[in-house]
Amino acid sequence: xxxxxxxxxxxxxxxxxxxxxxxxxxxxxxxxxxxxxxxxxxxxxxxxxxxxxxxxxxxxxxxxxxxxxxxxxxxxxxxxxxxxxxxxxxxxxxxxxxxxxxxxxxxxxxxxxxxxxxxxxxxxxxxxxxxxxxxxxxxxxxxxxxxxxxxxxxxxxxxxxxxxxxxxxxxxxxxxxxxxxxxxxxxxxxxxxxxxxxxxxxxxxxxxxxxxxxxxxxxxxxxxxxxxxxxxxxxxxxxxxxxxxxxxxxxxxxxxxxxxxxxxxxxxxxxxxxxxxxxxxxxxxxxxxxxxxxxxxxxxxxxxxxxxxxxxxxxxxxxxxxxxxxxxxxxxxxxxxxxxxxxxxxxxxxxxxxxxxxxxxxxxxxxxxxxxxxxxxxxxxxxxxxxxxxxxxxx
Amino acid sequence: xxxxxxxxxxxxxxxxxxxxxxxxxxxxxxxxxxxxxxxxxxxxxxxxxxxxxxxxxxxxxxxxxxxxxxxxxxxxxxxxxxxxxxxxxxxxxxxxxxxxxxxxxxxxxxxxxxxxxxxxxxxxxxxxxxxxxxxxxxxxxxxxxxxxxxxxxxxxxxxxxxxxxxxxxxxxxxxxxxxxxxxxxxxxxxxxxxxxxxxxxxxxxxxxxxxxxxxxxxxxxxxxxxxxxxxxxxxxxxxxxxxxxxxxxxxxxxxxxxxxxxxxxxxxxxxxxxxxxxxxxxxxxxxxxxxxxxxxxxxxxxxxxxxxxxxxxxxxxxxxxxxxxxxxxxxxxxxxxxxxxxxxxxxxxxxxxxxxxxxxxxxxxxxxxxxxxxxxxxxxxxxxxxxxxxxxxxxxxxxxxxxxxxxxxxxxxxxxxxxxxxxxxxxxxxxxxxxxxxxxxxxxxxxxxxxxxxxxxxxxxxxxxxxxxxxxxxxxxx
Numbered sequence: 001x002x003x004x005x006x007x008x009x010x011x012x013x014x015x016x017x018x019x020x021x022x023x024x025x026x027x028x029x030x031x032x033x034x035x036x037x038x039x040x041x042x043x044x045x046x047x048x049x050x051x052x053x054x055x056x057x058x059x060x061x062x063x064x065x066x067x068x069x070x071x072x073x074x075x076x077x078x079x080x081x082x083x084x085x086x087x088x089x090x091x092x093x094x095x096x097x098x099x100x101x102x103x104x105x106x107x108x109x110x111x112x113x114x115x116x117x118x119x120x121x122x123x124x125x126x127x128x129x130x131x132x133x134x135x136x137x138x139x140x141x142x143x144x145x146x147x148x149x150x151x152x153x154x155x156x157x158x159x160x161x162x163x164x165x166x167x168x169x170x171x172x173x174x175x176x177x178x179x180x181x182x183x184x185x186x187x188x189x190x191x192x193x194x195x196x197x198x199x200x201x202x203x204x205x206x207x208x209x210x211x212x213x214x215x216x217x218x219x220x221x222x223x224x225x226x227x228x229x230x231x232x233x234x235x236x237x238x239x240x241x242x243x244x245x246x247x248x249x250x251x252x253x254x255x256x257x258x259x260x261x262x263x264x265x266x267x268x269x270x271x272x273x274x275x276x277x278x279x280x281x282x283x284x285x286x287x288x289x290x291x292x293x294x295x296x297x298x299x300x301x302x303x304x305x306x307x308x309x310x311x312x313x314x315x316x317x318x319x320x321x322x323x324x325x326x327x328x329x330x331x332x333x334x335x336x337x338x339x340x341x342x343x344x345x346x347x348x349x350x351x352x353x354x355x356x357x358x359x360x361x362x363x364x365x366x367x368x369x370x371x372x373x374x375x376x377x378x379x380x381x382x383x384x385x386x387x388x389x390x391x392x393x394x395x
Numbered sequence: 396x397x398x399x400x401x402x403x404x405x406x407x408x409x410x411x412x413x414x415x416x417x418x419x420x421x422x423x424x425x426x427x428x429x430x431x432x433x434x435x436x437x438x439x440x441x442x443x444x445x446x447x448x449x450x451x452x453x454x455x456x457x458x459x460x461x462x463x464x465x466x467x468x469x470x471x472x473x474x475x476x477x478x479x480x481x482x483x484x485x486x487x488x489x490x491x492x493x494x495x496x497x498x499x500x501x502x503x504x505x506x507x508x509x510x511x512x513x514x515x516x517x518x519x520x521x522x523x524x525x526x527x528x529x530x531x532x533x534x535x536x537x538x539x540x541x542x543x544x545x546x547x548x549x550x551x552x553x554x555x556x557x558x559x560x561x562x563x564x565x566x567x568x569x570x571x572x573x574x575x576x577x578x579x580x581x582x583x584x585x586x587x588x589x590x591x592x593x594x595x596x597x598x599x600x601x602x603x604x605x606x607x608x609x610x611x612x613x614x615x616x617x618x619x620x621x622x623x624x625x626x627x628x629x630x631x632x633x634x635x636x637x638x639x640x641x642x643x644x645x646x647x648x649x650x651x652x653x654x655x656x657x658x659x660x661x662x663x664x665x666x667x668x669x670x671x672x673x674x675x676x677x678x679x680x681x682x683x684x685x686x687x688x689x690x691x692x693x694x695x696x697x698x699x700x701x702x703x704x705x706x707x708x709x710x711x712x713x714x715x716x717x718x719x720x721x722x723x724x725x726x727x728x729x730x731x732x733x734x735x736x737x738x739x740x741x742x743x744x745x746x747x748x749x750x751x752x753x754x755x756x757x758x759x760x761x762x763x764x765x766x767x768x769x770x771x772x773x774x775x776x777x778x779x780x781x782x783x784x785x786x787x788x789x790x791x792x793x794x795x796x797x798x799x800x801x802x803x804x805x806x807x808x809x810x811x812x813x814x815x816x817x818x819x820x821x822x823x824x825x826x827x828x829x830x831x832x833x834x835x836x837x838x839x840x841x842x843x844x845x846x847x848x849x850x851x852x853x854x855x856x857x858x859x860x861x862x863x864x865x866x867x868x869x870x871x872x873x
Contacts, residue, residue: 061646062753062783084652113594124594126602127571140841148750150568150784150822152557152606153830153837154864155846159570159602163594180652203512209535209626239695291513291591318513318593344592362596368584373597375852380845391597 002044003029007051009133009141009172015047016170016385017139023383028166030070030105034094037112038165038390039361040353047170049107055079056173057147064147066131066175069107076106080178088179089125090116090214096276097285097350110174113163116273117214117232120206120315122179126162131175134161134168137381142169149177160376166387167395168380182213182234187265188247188257190229195219195296198229199317201254203292205231206316208250210243215316216272222312223268223277229254232269272314275321275349283308283323284330284351290344292317298338305334326351332359362391398803399828401448402862404493408451408474415474416452419496422464427502429453438479438497442544443487443829445745445793450477450491455502459577459585459615462498466613467583469496475858476581478609480552481523483544485746486827488556488608492862498613500551506530507616515574515591517618520551524558527619536621539566542823543732551614557606559823561731562688564781565656566622568823570605575618578604578611581854591618603849608825609860611853625690628656630727631700633707634681634714638662641683642756644710645780648687648703655703655781659686659731662760664775665738665788672737675730676723678714685780686731734777735788743793744775746786747806749813750822753783759816763787766808770801784822785813811836826864834866847871 004026006012019026025043029035029050049070057066060083067076073091080086091114093104108114110132115124122128131145144157161168190201198217205212214232218224231247233240248257260268271277278285288298295317302322303309309331311322324331330351339346345363348356365373370392377384377395389395408415416430429435430452440447451474456462469476475495482489482499491497503519506526510516511534518527524545527538541560542548548558554576559568566572575589589601604611635641638660645658661669661677661684670677677684685707689699704715718724730737738744751759760776767774767789778785787809791802810820810830814837820830834843847865851857851872 059752059754061650063649064752113599115594119593123567123571126594126599127567136845140845142842142845143838144842144846146817146819148752148783148818148822150559150563150750150779150782151819152559152568152823152825153819153821154826154834154843155849156557156570156602156606157846157849159599159605160849162602163599168598180649180654183652200512207511207514207536207623209623236698238698239691242692242695289592289594291510291515293512315593343590345596347596365597366586368580368582368586369588369597369600372580372600372852376598376849379848379852 001046003046003048005048005051009135012135012170012172013139013141016135016137019045019385020137020139020383023385025388026385028170028387030108031072031102033098033100033102033104034108034112035100036098036350040357041387041390049105052172057175060085063178064149064175065178066147066173067106068173069105069171071106072103073106073109074103081181084181085178086181087176088118088122088128090118090273091125092116093274096274096279099280106174107171110162111164111166111171117216117269117314120215120318121211121213126159128177129158129162129174130177132158132161132171133173135170135172137169137383137385145175147175165390167377167390168386170386184235184237184240185261186233186240186244187260188231188233188244189260190254190257191226193227193229193254195299195313197254198227199292199296199313201229201251202316204251205247210246214269217313217317219312222310223271277312278321278323281323282326284326284355285349286322286324286335287347287349288320288322288339288344290318290339290342294342294344295320298342301338302331302335305338306331326355329359330355336363398800399446399832400867401492402867408494412451415472418468418472419452419454419465422468423454423456423461427455427457427461429455438482438491438499441482441484441487441489443485443490443827445799446487446490446828448490448492450495450497451493453497453499455499457502459579462579462613462615463583463585465498466579466581470581470858473856473858475861477860478555478613480521480549480555481547483548483552484556484825484827485748486821486825486829488825488827488863490828500549500615503615510591511536513591514621515618516621517616518550519616520614521549524548524550524553531621535624537624538619538621539572540569543735550617550619554605554614554617555607555609556825559784561657561659561779564658564779565654570602572620573601573605573617574620576601576604576614577616578614580612581859589618606825608827608864610850610864611859626692627696628688628690628724629696630686630688630718630724632677632714632716632727633685633687633712634678635683636681636711636713638683638760639757640711641685642753644685644707644712646753647706647710649781651702651706653699653702655687656690657686657688658781660776660778660780661731662776664773665734665777668737668741668775669730669734672740673726673730673733675726676716677730678716681713686727731777738775738788738790742790744788744790745802745806746788747809748784748786748821748824749810749818750782750784751813751816751818753780755816756783759812762812763809766812767805770805772802772805783818807833828863831864832866844871
């Protein structure tokens with residue numbers, strides 16, 4: 001295994017150019033903590049961002065930060081925290097779920113569009129990513145977007161790169177918009193609700209003027225013996241008091257909520273963000289994105305077809321994390337059949353390589369969109385050297 | 396003005412006009428096909444009225460299937476297509492060409508579905524921006540992006556240009572508020588991208604389509620995010636003796652962890668123009684005005700305003716004027732949102748749309764003034780201060796061709812300045828024809844070629860809105 005570790009963009013371009021003619025596939029690597037995402041890709045060589053590190057721009061008053069792709073995510077977050085700011089989208093850490101080691105990088109957050117519970121209100125990583133620099137499959141340096149948050153100049157290639165899982169280019173530098181950290185966080189918790197009642201509560205809360213920043217439902221048996229329905233408020237302290245009271249009034253039919261503050265709810269939300277309830281098991285793990293009110297319906301339909309399935313809900317019900325036995329197709333056929341009448345899509349996040357090679361990890365696309373997908377891949381990477389097969393066979 | 400070149404019309408297409416019209420007539424009902432000179436004339440330009448071209452024909456389909464049939468036909472015949480929403484583009488994004496068929500979605504104006512529990516609405520592309528909010532406001536919801544033309548502009552056009560507005564500091568621009576689209580590809584295929592769920596599998600085609608200026612396909616339906624309206628909203632006027640102080644106050648407010656829902660800046664010429672029109676009670680004895688809007692309950696707004704006022708005082712604010720009633724609040728916004736129209740009452744103008752890093756504001760304001768004065772013209776500035784999106788209005792007399800050319804040249808100099816200081820050519824209006832030839836200032840040939848290769852995946856023969864976005868020279872295929 002050859003590992004290329006360029007320390008400059010010019011070196012990265014040279015590495016790519018050196019393999020284009022022989023069409024030698026490259027695995028793109030950040031910290032390696034999320035290598036289990038996508039279909040298992042085989043490549044003789046690795047192109048690592050480990051040599052491209054450092055924050056290149058941070059203007060707190062402009063709410064913008066830029067860093068080389070291999071910069072540890074933790075360093076970016078610490079740098080922002082020192083100035084009372086944060087990434088808006090609460091990126092998931094995959095180490096718990098995969099049992100992986102190493103340091104997640106900011107480049108992989110961009111390349112895999114990694115978000116967390118705040119996504120329901122503050123948008124995904126792709127919504128905050130405002131600029132990228134990358135090496136395409138021709139070995140050319142390409143930039144898209146920039147450092148300003150309003151920019152409609154030309155085609156938005158930033159969005160294409162976000163969530164491309166390395167198949168379109170090797171990111172060398174990424175720029176994100178950031179937000180102030182809230183003065184205070186309070187979590188409201190209702191206990192003992194069914195999945196559908198819990199999600200109905202969350203929908204009412206998200207449709208209120210009181211702006212919950214995160215909304216999750218944990219069925220009984222996942223984090224304690226009773227079900228927990230959770231709303232996280234983030235605001236100035238006086239607003240938190242007011243809004244907490246308003247939520248208790250608005251949602252009074254579900255009982256009096258418990259107010260959680262401090263490290264306990266912080267750890268709970270971290271576990272929700274990281275799907276840590278499924279850490280250490282040998283189950284396959286799926287991530288279903290759908291209209292929030294469809295979440296419990298999909299989960300119920302799947303439970304009827306896949307014995308042993310267990311789940312929890314983030315994004316007000318619109319994100320269902322599902323653990324199922326990892327044998328055969330890991331429930332793929334049943335899960336996608338359950339989604340068919342409801343809309344949305346399912347991603348197989350964790351399963352043995354053989355399973356991820358055999359089933360569609362990402363929801364299959366309609367034929368015209370698959371054609372477009374192949375065309376976009378070719379437009380960036382005509383020789384097919386970056387992560388071949390990582391998102392779809394042949395892409 | 397005639398500085399911006401159009402491609403030479405294809406004589407072969409012009410010669411086949413009658414047969415092309417006959418072909419279109421077989422695909423859509425008679426009332427959907429416009430061919431006479433008088434009826435085509437309203438479609439010969441958009442809000443960039445200095446440029447006009449009479450299209451070959453105009454089609455106003457009522458269904459996605461009709462759009463598909465017309466697109467498939469145009470592709471087979473090799474006829475360029477110019478998609479059109481309401482024709483409010485300031486960048487010339489909807490200006491046709493003589494050898495093109497305009498496909499307008501204005502008749503596709505139905506609200507298809509409103510789902511409050513999931514906070515989404517599905518609408519046809521010709522629905523106006525404000526009509527989406529109008530359809531959901533009785534239940535206390537709204538659609539967030541709010542371009543100044545929101546009374547007229549369509550959701551399809553908003554997606555095409557990735558439109559912004561005054562309130563996107565908190566709520567984001569169009570691309571952050573669209574969850575799904577139905578799009579007709581050039582070959583007539585109808586595709587669904589996204590839906591009522593978040594984040595789609597595969598490449599983010601939804602993100603690519605937002606702001607693609609009608610070059611990838613025609614949007615016929617959209618699923619948009621609707622949000623619950625805040626309990627209250629209150630715009631407050633802050634007058635400053637200098638633009639620098641106003642700029643510093645904006646930076647300090649953000650630095651204090653406060654994100655107001657809007658922070659709008661106006662300089663003295665803009666204040667005078669807008670006050671004369673809207674009688675909003677703007678202070679006239681200041682050099683710079685910030686309209687800062689806060690949201691929440693009365694107590695929350697009081698608390699947030701107290702923080703903002705304290706910061707503004709540290710930065711030398713000379714006037715603070717709170718709206719005391721809904722009418723006063725509406726007048727404050729009317730003045731700002733009618734800035735372009737009010738300017739049009741006193742002079743012709745061109746409106747630029749560059750974005751700059753907000754730290755560069757004092758320098759850019761000074762340089763813009765020098766640039767415009769250097770051409771012997773005047774400029775009025777309104778802009779979104781929180782995100783650095785500038786809208787300098789360069790005043791000129793359109794009946795004077797020399798002055799018109801100077802205005803255009805001054806505008807181009809300003810946009811180059813925006814790029815030089817680390818910003819971009821356009822923050823929310825789009826490239827259109829207006830900034831097409833400046834793209835090489837922001838992007839190098841490799842950047843542009845990569846964009847064009849992606850574009851060509853959808854339209855290998857450059858038939859969709861072909862004269863826009865990319866310089867006419869040096870175009871590349873897939």
